[in-house]
Amino acid sequence: MSSHQVTQPKSARTRTLALVAAGVLAAAGITGLAVRGAAADPVLPPLTPAELLGKVAAAQVDGLSATFEQRSDLGLPALPSDLGDAGNDLSSALALLTGTHTVRVWLAEPDKAKVALVDGTTESSITRNGLDVWAWSSTKQEAVHSKIEAPTPKPSGIPVSPTTAIKDLLDKLSPTTDVATSGTGYVAGRAVYQLVLTPKDGDSLISQVRVSVDAERFVPLGLRVIADDGQDAVTVAATSIDYAVPAPSVFDFQPPAGVTVTEHKADASAPSASGKKTGTKPKTFGSGWATVAVMDMPTTDKPNGQAKVLLDSLPVVSGDWGKGRLFSTSLVNAVITDDGRVAVGSVVPERLYQALAAK
Amino acid sequence: MSAAEVAVPRRSRPVRAWFRLLGSELGLVFGRRRNRVGLGVLFGLVVLVGIALKVSAVRHPRSPGGDLISAVAGNGIFLGFAGLSVEIALFLPLAVSVLAGDAVAGEANQGTLRYLLIAPVARGRLLVIKAVSLAIGSLVGAAVVALSGLLTGAVLFNIGPLTTLSGTRLGVVEGLLRLLLAVAYLAAGLSALAMIGLFISTLTEQPIAATVATAMLSTLLWILDAVPQLDWLHPWLLVDRWMSFVDLLRDPVFTDRIVTGLWVDTAYAAVFLLLAWLRFRNKDVTS
Numbered sequence: 001m002s003s004h005q006v007t008q009p010k011s012a013r014t015r016t017l018a019l020v021a022a023g024v025l026a027a028a029g030i031t032g033l034a035v036r037g038a039a040a041d042p043v044l045p046p047l048t049p050a051e052l053l054g055k056v057a058a059a060q061v062d063g064l065s066a067t068f069e070q071r072s073d074l075g076l077p078a079l080p081s082d083l084g085d086a087g088n089d090l091s092s093a094l095a096l097l098t099g100t101h102t103v104r105v106w107l108a109e110p111d112k113a114k115v116a117l118v119d120g121t122t123e124s125s126i127t128r129n130g131l132d133v134w135a136w137s138s139t140k141q142e143a144v145h146s147k148i149e150a151p152t153p154k155p156s157g158i159p160v161s162p163t164t165a166i167k168d169l170l171d172k173l174s175p176t177t178d179v180a181t182s183g184t185g186y187v188a189g190r191a192v193y194q195l196v197l198t199p200k201d202g203d204s205l206i207s208q209v210r211v212s213v214d215a216e217r218f219v220p221l222g223l224r225v226i227a228d229d230g231q232d233a234v235t236v237a238a239t240s241i242d243y244a245v246p247a248p249s250v251f252d253f254q255p256p257a258g259v260t261v262t263e264h265k266a267d268a269s270a271p272s273a274s275g276k277k278t279g280t281k282p283k284t285f286g287s288g289w290a291t292v293a294v295m296d297m298p299t300t301d302k303p304n305g306q307a308k309v310l311l312d313s314l315p316v317v318s319g320d321w322g323k324g325r326l327f328s329t330s331l332v333n334a335v336i337t338d339d340g341r342v343a344v345g346s347v348v349p350e351r352l353y354q355a356l357a358a359k
Numbered sequence: 360m361s362a363a364e365v366a367v368p369r370r371s372r373p374v375r376a377w378f379r380l381l382g383s384e385l386g387l388v389f390g391r392r393r394n395r396v397g398l399g400v401l402f403g404l405v406v407l408v409g410i411a412l413k414v415s416a417v418r419h420p421r422s423p424g425g426d427l428i429s430a431v432a433g434n435g436i437f438l439g440f441a442g443l444s445v446e447i448a449l450f451l452p453l454a455v456s457v458l459a460g461d462a463v464a465g466e467a468n469q470g471t472l473r474y475l476l477i478a479p480v481a482r483g484r485l486l487v488i489k490a491v492s493l494a495i496g497s498l499v500g501a502a503v504v505a506l507s508g509l510l511t512g513a514v515l516f517n518i519g520p521l522t523t524l525s526g527t528r529l530g531v532v533e534g535l536l537r538l539l540l541a542v543a544y545l546a547a548g549l550s551a552l553a554m555i556g557l558f559i560s561t562l563t564e565q566p567i568a569a570t571v572a573t574a575m576l577s578t579l580l581w582i583l584d585a586v587p588q589l590d591w592l593h594p595w596l597l598v599d600r601w602m603s604f605v606d607l608l609r610d611p612v613f614t615d616r617i618v619t620g621l622w623v624d625t626a627y628a629a630v631f632l633l634l635a636w637l638r639f640r641n642k643d644v645t646s
Contacts, residue, residue, distance in 0.1 A: 256526055
């Protein structure tokens with residue numbers, strides 16, 4: 001045997017072991033950092049909720065590109081993403097309610113925005129460039145174009161970004177909600193304030209909503225909805241954010257050759273929900289967190305086989321309001337009655353029955 | 360190695376000696392008939408996929424569906440990506456497992472390991488040579504799959520500008536560059552798997568056992584990765600972000616998952632290379 005087989009002194013062996021242990025720890029640390037990115041909470045000057053909300057409302061962001069991760073755990077079974085045929089609206093909507101989803105967001109003031117859902121090997125996106133809005137789906141190989149009619153300063157119906165969505169939410173809260181700031185943290189490597197919203201109505205299924213706000217730019221970076229069982233029902237959090245204005249080419253969507261291009265002519269308010277007409281306008285009961293919406297089942301939609309199977313698997317409930325099936329999640333309850341009405345709300349089922357009886 | 364080569368003072372020609380050793384190792388790896396047949400299988404599978412897609416494209420022109428596979432009908436470059444996505448789950452890990460199983464256990468089994476150890480080459484360096492040749496093997500495996508897709512795609516479909524998942528167009532050169540990056544990314548992941556295989560290979564003198572163990576481990580990782588109830592575990596699994604190579608087909612390229620994936624690969628490779636070294640430096644060579 002060669003000289004390398006000579007038994008080493010004990011100290012050398014200990015050193016080797018220490019080296020290996022250090023290597024393993026370092027590698028584990030790298031993985032941990034790459035996967036989670038945990039750190040102690042930052043120390044920030046205290047702000048009252050009003051001050052924080054004010055700064056959020058006044059925040060001026062010329063542009064950003066960010067990645068958000070959305071995670072839902074509504075107590076629903078995780079559905080296979082290919083339930084039904086590809087591009088089935090029902091199954092894709094249901095798939096969004098379970099599991100983890102990654103969303104990329106680009107914003108450039110005043111009128112450019114792009115949101116892309118980048119799960120797995122698919123991508124669907126909505127791009128707004130001035131008055132043009134393009135919706136793209138890689139599974140359907142379809143691009144839908146619509147035009148916004150007038151340059152509205154605050155287009156409300158267009159899903160712009162989680163950031164704007166969180167901001168819109170904050171505006172509507174004060175009468176029904178206890179608002180507080182509580183602690184700090186890090187989101188996407190940036191120090192954040194935590195804004196805590198607690199519904200005043202005890203029948204609400206939501207126990208708390210926590211919003212993380214960038215401590216420097218005052219852009220909401222995260223949202224946690226905690227159900228009354230104490231579990232996180234929905235979390236949205238940035239995993240990376242860059243406040244540089246994105247290149248204009250990002251917002252310049254040109255439908256590629258060979259895909260279906262549809263011109264959408266309706267009121268360009270919601271290109272994502274194109275084509276589906278609900279029967280009547282929903283009636284609402286109650287207010288704030290405990291609002292219940294009652295509407296007629298869309299009659300143009302024939303529920304397909306799988307939807308029917310899903311519906312039939314739900315528990316039957318009945319009362320003086322009639323009879324129906326209860327679809328229950330940790331965040332939302334819905335009653336689908338046998339006479340074709342739907343009552344939905346983030347409330348205990350009793351509130352839904354009251355609303356249905358009040359018809 | 361001839362006596363004359365061994366006589367060259369090691370200190371003066373370290374780099375050359377290194378490459379000579381690596382060269383002879385690579386010659387062994389690619390000279391083995393089973394490895395060549397394996398490469399042929401990797402190549403042929405993509406050709407089969409291409410033919411199947413061509414047949415279905417002729418029967419159902421413009422069938423809807425926009426996943427990787429059905430996008431091939433529009434562009435041959437896509438067949439390179441589709442081939443990678445088809446083979447990354449089983450065939451590429453299997454091929455890497457075969458190489459890794461052979462690396463140490465194969466030599467021990469044939470009784471050639473002790474001759475290697477008699478040569479004036481430190482065990483650590485020998486292991487590094489094995490690791491580098493496994494990494495090159497991983498790269499060649501992924502490259503053969505991509506090349507096969509590209510050639511088959513060029514013959515059966517047209518090669519032209521590529522539609523990304525984001526609905527934008529990429530020129531041919533840019534498309535080929537993205538394919539190259541995908542090959543490099545997957546080669547990194549496969550190399551990490553190869554390091555696990557190398558470690559297992561130092562534990563046994565039966566190359567088949569090491570190969571089967573590595574291949575089963577990779578399959579197990581894929582299965583664990585597909586169970587939604589274990590989603591807390593997924594970020595820690597080696598294979599979890601391998602499919603993220605399709606993020607190269609987005610515009611702008613989505614690097615978050617790929618970068619994290621490379622870190623995970625690095626961590627796995629580092630840990631198992633260290634373990635392999637710890638085991639190999641004191642391994643008793645009995646056969």
